[in-house]
Amino acid sequence: MWIQAWNYLLKHSDKIITWTLQHLYIILVANAMAAVLGILIGIYISGKGREQLADTVIYLASIMMTIPSLALYGILMGILSALTLPSIGFLPVVIALTLYGLLPIIRNTYTAIREVDPALIEAGRGMGMSELQILVKVKLPLSVPVIMAGLRQAIVMNIGIAAIGSYIGAGGLGQPIFRGIANYRVDLIIVGAIFVSLLAIIIDLIMSRVEWLTTPKGLRIRGRRND
Amino acid sequence: MIKLKHVTKIYPDGTEAVKDLSLEINKGEFCIFLGPSGCGKTTSMKMINRLIPLTSGKIYIDDVDIMKLNPNELRRGIGYAIQNIGLFPHLTVEENIATVPMLKKWPKAKQHDRAAELLELVGMEPATFLDRYPSELSGGQQQRVGVARCLGADPPILLMDEPFGAIDPITRNKLQEEFLKIQSKIKKTIAFVTHDINEAIKMGDKIALLREGELVQYSDPATLLNSPKDEFVRNFVGADRVLKSLRLYRAKDIMKDPPLKVKEGDNVAKVKQHMEKEMLKWAMLVDEKNRFLGWITHEDLMSGKPLREVMVPPAITTAPETPLNEALSMMFNSAIGNLAVVDDYGKLLGVLTFEIIRTILAQSESKNKNKSGGQVR
Numbered sequence: 001m002w003i004q005a006w007n008y009l010l011k012h013s014d015k016i017i018t019w020t021l022q023h024l025y026i027i028l029v030a031n032a033m034a035a036v037l038g039i040l041i042g043i044y045i046s047g048k049g050r051e052q053l054a055d056t057v058i059y060l061a062s063i064m065m066t067i068p069s070l071a072l073y074g075i076l077m078g079i080l081s082a083l084t085l086p087s088i089g090f091l092p093v094v095i096a097l098t099l100y101g102l103l104p105i106i107r108n109t110y111t112a113i114r115e116v117d118p119a120l121i122e123a124g125r126g127m128g129m130s131e132l133q134i135l136v137k138v139k140l141p142l143s144v145p146v147i148m149a150g151l152r153q154a155i156v157m158n159i160g161i162a163a164i165g166s167y168i169g170a171g172g173l174g175q176p177i178f179r180g181i182a183n184y185r186v187d188l189i190i191v192g193a194i195f196v197s198l199l200a201i202i203i204d205l206i207m208s209r210v211e212w213l214t215t216p217k218g219l220r221i222r223g224r225r226n227d
Numbered sequence: 228m229i230k231l232k233h234v235t236k237i238y239p240d241g242t243e244a245v246k247d248l249s250l251e252i253n254k255g256e257f258c259i260f261l262g263p264s265g266c267g268k269t270t271s272m273k274m275i276n277r278l279i280p281l282t283s284g285k286i287y288i289d290d291v292d293i294m295k296l297n298p299n300e301l302r303r304g305i306g307y308a309i310q311n312i313g314l315f316p317h318l319t320v321e322e323n324i325a326t327v328p329m330l331k332k333w334p335k336a337k338q339h340d341r342a343a344e345l346l347e348l349v350g351m352e353p354a355t356f357l358d359r360y361p362s363e364l365s366g367g368q369q370q371r372v373g374v375a376r377c378l379g380a381d382p383p384i385l386l387m388d389e390p391f392g393a394i395d396p397i398t399r400n401k402l403q404e405e406f407l408k409i410q411s412k413i414k415k416t417i418a419f420v421t422h423d424i425n426e427a428i429k430m431g432d433k434i435a436l437l438r439e440g441e442l443v444q445y446s447d448p449a450t451l452l453n454s455p456k457d458e459f460v461r462n463f464v465g466a467d468r469v470l471k472s473l474r475l476y477r478a479k480d481i482m483k484d485p486p487l488k489v490k491e492g493d494n495v496a497k498v499k500q501h502m503e504k505e506m507l508k509w510a511m512l513v514d515e516k517n518r519f520l521g522w523i524t525h526e527d528l529m530s531g532k533p534l535r536e537v538m539v540p541p542a543i544t545t546a547p548e549t550p551l552n553e554a555l556s557m558m559f560n561s562a563i564g565n566l567a568v569v570d571d572y573g574k575l576l577g578v579l580t581f582e583i584i585r586t587i588l589a590q591s592e593s594k595n596k597n598k599s600g601g602q603v604r
Contacts, residue, residue: 123313126278126386127327127379128303141317216317218360 004187005194016176020195023172026162027203030094031155034101038154039147041102042109043135054110061103069161072096073168093165100161101154108150112143145215152207159200163192173199228254229275229384229416234284236270236440244270246440248284252433254383255414259431261421263463267440268420272386275418276305288384303327306377306385306415310392312369314361320346320372321357327379345375348409367398374406378413387419391426403429404548424464428452428474429550436460449475469588470552478554479547481587482568482577485511489523491535499528509563511575512538519544519575522563544569547576551587554579 009016045054067075076095081087116139124134166174173196180188212220229252236245245267252258260268273279275286277298286293293301306327314323322329324345325338333341343353349371361369370391377385391399391406407430410417421427427434428448436444436451444456452472455461465471487510489498502510502525512520512534521538530537543560544567545553558566558579566579 117311117313119309119311119313120315122278123307123309123315124326126276126302126307126309127376128299128301128330129326130299133330138315218315218317218319218362 001186002190005190008187008191016191016195019171019173019175019192020199022170023159023162023174023196023199026090026093026097026165026170026172027155027158030097030158030162031101031151033094033098034105034154035151037098038102038105038150039109042106042147043113043140045106046110046113046139058103058107058110061106064099065103069096069100069164070167072099073165077168089169090171092168093162093170096165097158097162101158104150104153104157105147106150108146108153109143112146113139116142141216142219145211145219148207148211148214152204152211155207156200156204159196159203163196228252228287228289229418230285230287230290231271231275232285232287234271234274234286235282236267236274236279237282244440245274248437248440248442250435250442250445252416252418254416257410257417257419257430257432259419259421259427259434260437261424261427261431261434261463262437262443264422265439266437268422268435268437269388270440271435271437272388272418272420275384276302276307276386278302299330303330303380304382304384306379306382306387308373308377308385308387308390310389312373312390312393314369314372314376316361318360319357320359320361320364323361323372324375324379326376327382331380333380341379341381342375345378346372348378349375350405351375366394367402370394370398370402371405374402374409378415383416385415385417385419387417389421390419392421406430408548425471425474428471436463473552473555473584473587474550476551476587477547478545478549478551478566478568478579479576481551481583482547482579483583485575485578487511488513488575489534490515491520493534495528495531495534498523498534499525502528509565511567511578513575517575518573519567519569522565524563539563541567544573545579546570551584555584558584 041057044050045057064072073092073096076092077087080092080095085091120138120142121134124138129137162170162172163174163177166172166178173192176188176192177196180186180190180192231248231250234245234248235243237243248267248271250258260272262268270279274281275288275293277293288301288305315326318326321339321342324342325333328338328341339357342357346353346356351368351371356364356368356372361372364372370393373390377387377390391402394402403426419430421430428451431448433445434448434451435442438459444451444460446454449472451460452464452468452475455464455468461468486507487498487502487505489510489512491512491514498510501507508525510523512523514520519541520535521540523534523538527537527539541561543557545557547568547570549557549568554566558564558581564581568576568579570576
């Protein structure tokens, strides 16, 4: 059956490319939204006197993570059809993935900003930075590595969940897997499974590179002291 | 000039951190806020740039009520250095130093030039260090950059919260010396917080000693040492305050000319004769450029060998800026009990002897008894 899978791969490479691109598209749209929303929410709840709110938001986001993906798709389909929006395919999957991606991003943004050395914030304030300048010039640059780690975690996690989205017609690399299960075609299952895994591994590698590239240079260098 | 008038700070939890504090820091004066932890010294300092809002009272800078100014504008006009240095790790040394110029929207080129100039001022090579990151610097270098940063936009006033607190004693000593040298050039009005009496005596023109939020004594270091106002001050200053007063002097202030200075080529017999006539036990040998070579004792001359061969090379010499307490310790290491004061090129400037120091201590002690004690510096 491995040989069959190999033959399928050779014969239907165009299909596999289409599924992979669909998969990537879903992931990118959903995680871009999750990143924008998550970082904004993370920044907002890290503000002074919002500890209570922060606890609540992070609690809600972690509850979201406990909902099985199929159940969440179901709930979203219900809501979307009530709003007369497309209730199957791309939209519910993208919304679900956005919601799943929020927790790691919000949590990491919040934690990173809260853990910036208070001495640096005081130095900034003491030199006459406004609160906005402290956020933009001190807190955020120092938080970038941790925020990026959250984003990476969200993307890699969502690659798996997006595969299940094929079940409600969103396309992507879940397609051959579900089709294989329905038709006793192990070769299809293998092709889908391998490609989803490969995609996750490659994206993880790319993201670790992005994490490194976006980290301010001064935070990368350690050691090299003299005197 | 900074003027604090009946300043009080009560924290929301009811702690009265500063009680009715009134004092003036004159233009160009180095004022130390000194006291045990929890005495309100840091709170007092941070109220000057409004990092901590005052509960009541007024603070004036050049006769302007600070509450009438925009806090960020106010702070950009006041240099600020903190104990943990607080250099921004994601910014280069240049960007760190140019923080306030950047906030003030100076042109980029001017920011760069200013950063280079300040780095040079604190004794670091701009070409080497401007593009480095704080994590690439040693603790002492970070402190220097911290000092340079608080001078960024050339503010007339500096607030410094134990800026030399977080480093080893040797480096701290060096940085204190250097900062004093810088201050003698730039003449800023400085409010400097420390809990270290030795640092206070060494650095300050004036010392404000606080206890539980109240100003106990506000005077120059010599008066604080010689005429402590009450038991608390006496205890805080310490039983060794007479010895501490040695810090008020520097080698150059009290050194004397050598009783006899001889050159390498001088005739041994004549030198010997001269010393016997003047009843001198020792003389100082210099080369033709007046660089100090070593000590000549009368006994060593008995052999009749050339001066260069009989001289005792100095185990240690000192710079003119050395505080007297340090010079005294060095004297115990000196072969002959005296200490040669030389400049950077090794040229002989003068000599310190135990006798000179004894005289100084006796003076300080008698001043103490007379309760006078003006500052001798």
